[in-house]
Amino acid sequence: MQENQDFIDLRDVVAVLRRQARLIGITVLIVLAVAFVYLTQATPLYTATALVKIDPQETNLLDPTQVGNSNSSIESTRLETEVEILKSSNLAIQTITALDLQSTQEFGPSVSLLDQFKVALGFELPAAPSGTQLLSSSLKRFGDALTVRRRGLTYIVAVQATTADPDLSAQIANTHAATYIQDQIASRSSTSIASRDVLQGQLQSARSxxxxxxxxxxxxxxxxxxxxxxxxxxxxxxxxxxxxxxxxxxxxxxxxxxxxxxxxxxxxxxxxxxxxxxxxxxxxxxxxxxxxxxxxxxxxxxxxxxxxxxxxxxxxxxxxxxxxxxxxxxxxxxxxxxxxxxxxxxxxxxxxxxxxxxxxxxxxxxxxxxxxxxxxxxxxxxxxxxxxxxxxxxVLQVANSRVVSDALVPTAPSYPNKKLVMALALVLGAGLGVGLAFLKEFYFGGITSASQLKNIVPVPMGGIIPKVNTTDVTEVLSDRVVSDPMSPFAESFRKLRASIDEEIGQTESGRVIMVTSAIPAEGKSTTALALARTYASAGKLTLLIDADLRNPSIHGYLGAEPETGLLEYLMDRTSHPRKDAKSNDLLDGEKEVEQFYVVDPLTNAGVILGRKKSNVPTDAPLQSDVFSGLLNGARQSFDVIIVDTAPLVPVVDTRYVTPHVDAAVMCVRFGEATQSEVRSAYEQLANASRGNVKIVTALSCFEGSSRSYRYDGYYGA
CATH class of the missing domain: 1.10.287 (Helix Hairpins)
Structure with a gap:
């Protein structure tokens, strides 16, 4: 039965972060290390600031009572115009010339790393740049070093210069501000002189x-x-x-x-x-x-x-x-x-x-x-x-601007800001780590929720089997279905059984249910044994077949050591078929089967065991008539046959078992198999079943919270 999650549970998020804490920590450390290397290698820059006050009103010494238009929008426009003048190339060239910046290492011509590499390889240097190119290069560097910004809605404009030399930063800021004021006076004087020259011509005409x-x-x-x-x-x-x-x-x-x-x-x-x-x-x-x-x-x-x-x-x-x-x-x-x-x-x-x-x-x-x-x-x-x-x-022109604060030589670098860089690196590393954690968890990592599993495998969710925390390494978890029947663990298998029954419906003979997984160690054998015991506890004649011939494990859970197993039986009967074999009954060849057929000590379920790992291919025995006859005979004698099979991704065995079953339970362990592996396993299972097998999924070892398991007080006294 599918579990619907309509909201994000904070405990699920915390659980994801806890599981991916190592990835998050490594990501944070890497980002901090990169930031530290950057801070050690970055050239410190110093910023000096000169403050200039700009009066948007025109000053006329010949008529001090004259007041210009004081409209706020016009004043703001004039201020922004003066800011753009401060950024102009004309003033920049005057400042560069005044301080001879084109001859300094920071603003003058330099050999690029590419050119140095070419020289090291024996190539000739390109032709020396022209004067225009040198001036353009110096202007670009000067523009990068200079910042002109109006302070809020005031008449104050900050002229900032940022260089590797603190003294040079102060010189550039002060010189640029002084150049701006001198240029303003010169501009106004030249405007007056130009106007006078124009009027001189008119005066001659008027005199005539x-x-x-x-x-x-x-x-x-x-x-x-x-x-x-x-x-x-x-x-x-x-x-x-x-x-x-x-x-x-x-x-x-x-x-x-x-x-x-x-x-x-x-x-x-x-x-x-x-x-x-x-x-x-x-x-x-x-x-x-x-x-x-x-x-x-x-x-x-x-x-x-x-x-x-x-x-x-x-x-x-x-x-x-x-x-x-x-x-x-x-x-x-x-x-x-x-x-x-x-x-x-x-x-x-x-x-x-x-x-x-x-x-x-x-x-x-x-x-x-x-x-x-x-x-x-x-x-x-x-x-x-x-x-x-x-x-x-x-002659009497004065500037509408004045320097209200000269730039002082900075004592501390403005760049890089070590505390800010490290804080940003910490935040970035944490954010990147959390993002990678969720990407791994929900896209590239394993399955962590029922909705996620539903999106990847479009079949009904049979059940969510919670993770059982135990300190006893020898404990068999499937025993809890019988020893602790009121636990959430036992209840999850009863829900899985109900989901399977709803999918299969009524059958004339015994139903065969296959339990598989995408990769090993996803809890399929535990699920198979627990599911068999659940059916047996419900009064069903149940048979559990350990058909994982590559790596049988049911005998270990039951504490049995058979002298032979299902693999040996199938290979022997396939190699030496009985001439009088006419019946498909399970008891046919009883002497051979009784050697690896046991009864579950906790229930009355029958179990056909395997013995040891196979060192030969096991797909052929599963394709044999012997195995098919074994399943057909079991249908006649039992109500439910649970078949534990090999994982789908690493081996092909399960594909040959699929056509013989009525339903398949695909176990997906919480956060174990990748989404691509789960998707690949489902595609193989669906192709092998050809639409004739009901498929359900079971999310095992679930570590998150589920509304179905919040009613702890409801289970038992």
Whole structure:
């Protein structure tokens, strides 16, 4: 009868752990040993931390009262942006360069173990890496060593550096934080300067527009001054207009004179320059120069006279150049005076015109020109003021971040954490050990529960036979069926008997029940003897046949020492068949059988014994007509015939017995045979029976708890 387990019993789990304690212990020790080796071989790493406070608000020294947007989501976004900047390759390169990390053993180029192995084997080293590859390698190692993380929801960002050198860890953390702040200042300054440069171009355009708009009104009045004078009848405006025309004509003449004088000055034509500026002294100097030059040409070269003439000529040319420059400057000064006079006349003309009574059309034109000049002036003033602010900001920039805690040189390694590693190894080892224990118990190990056996062998569960703890090594456990009939052990065989009877049903002759197992030492012989005694105690004529010809054991349980056994009987009758053998009755050949046929001393069950282990194959006797006739005769004389057979996996004998039986009990010892062995044994038994044999299982030596055996007080007084 199948035992259903609807829940997990903690005592079953504890029992599994107790049985697999050795495996769990070995697993824990192995994992701890691996962790210990790792700790002894791992390079200790040191972590230094610098704390940087980041202000998400923009600071403007020119306007300290200015407050930016204080939205929490915007501030969080800005903080995360600064964290990503701290992780950027640009800052990493600056820190690597500042500390010359590319030349250190930890961050610089190194020969890999593979390359070292190639060199040891005589292979050539690969080509030296390029500068880009070296920089990428250093950046990768630096990125692995650097950790930037925001502390919770605060404005504090931790910059951590982890290296094998504690001093280097502190240097990297502090340098990277300082580089970040310097880069922030430089970035803000460069942004201000770039903005100023952009506005400079706009300022030039605004200045041009301002000049054009300012001169537009003056040009308008100057061009129309005579018309305006006639329109308004203002004699002052007419006089100013005439003076302005004369001044313009003089300026035009001076511009022509200056142009000619400029050409003469550039060409060194002092005579022409003197005539243009009307300087008699310059003319006299030019004449003296020509005279000296003529005398120099007629003088003998190399003489003192020629030397003196050349020196005098050079000095005179210097005087002429200075005089010519002064004369040209005098022309420019006069030109400026005329221009100033023109400007003054333009201002007077503008004042006089505006004070006169002008026509509406003229007033509209003048007003339009004044408005454009005012707009251009305001734009120019705004751009000029903004440029001055940006120039000041570029000089007065401050960072929105500051270092609130410099990284100190760590005194203890942060990696590996020995206590944590060993604790994790202990937990991992225990977990792995427990997992392996349950895998072995429920998948790769033996059968430990009725449900597990049901999943592997899809036949009814005949019974669960509990393990009997005894200190008497000479005790035969099957005796307890008779000596202690109220024990759970005896009750389990009565349940097994009931399950077999339910499976077989009513039969016209005696029923043959085979007891087997997957491998040796699973308690099949004890089960066979106990089951035979259970049937005998119930009043059934019972015969037990020890058909395990390879290793008979029933005679040992009964304390009998037969001179011959079933194997010898079968082999003798097979080799020398009786010519007059017509009957299949068990008593046929009584003289031969009585030598190994005994009566159980505790019950009235008959027992056919074996004698000793066989040293020859035993499958042939079990296939003989003699054995078949023996079973047929037993059916006629007994109600129940129990046949103890050999294990299924190691030998083939049981396959030839199976076709002759009505039911088969497959004994599975608790935690003994592997699941694959049990499955293989069942497949062999099912194939041999061809569906004609009822198969039940019996879980023997059960060590767990079962609800069927919790009613200890119910059994006996």
């Amino acid at each position: 527009r301002l000049e054009q708009s300012n001169s537009a009104l003056s040009d308008y009045i100057e061009t129309n001054v005579i018309r305006l004078a006639e329109e308004t009848g203002n004699p002052e405006l007419a006089a100013i207009g005439r003076q302005l025309q004369n001044t313009n004509e003089q300026i035009a003449d001076f511009e022509q004179t200056i142009a000619l004088a400029q050409n003469a000055f550039d060409a060194g034509d002092w005579e022409t320059l003197a005539s243009q500026v009307g300087d008699s002294a310059l003319t006299a100097l030019e004449r003296q120069r020509q005279q000296l030059q003529n005398r120099l040409q007629s003088a003998e070269a190399g003489t003192s006279e020629a030397f003196d003439l050349a020196a005098g000529l050079a000095e005179l040319e210097t005087q002429i150049a200075a005089r010519g420059e002064a004369a040209f400057a005098s022309l420019e000064t006069q030109m400026l005076e005329f221009q100033d006079s023109r400007i003054a006349l333009q201002d007077e003309a503008q004042r006089a015109a505006l004070e006169s009574e002008l026509s509406p059309a003229t007033l509209a034109d003048i007003y339009s020109l004044q408005q454009e000049a005012g707009i251009a002036q305001r734009q120019y003033d705004q751009l000029l003021g903004r440029i001055r602010d940006l120039e000041t900001q570029a």
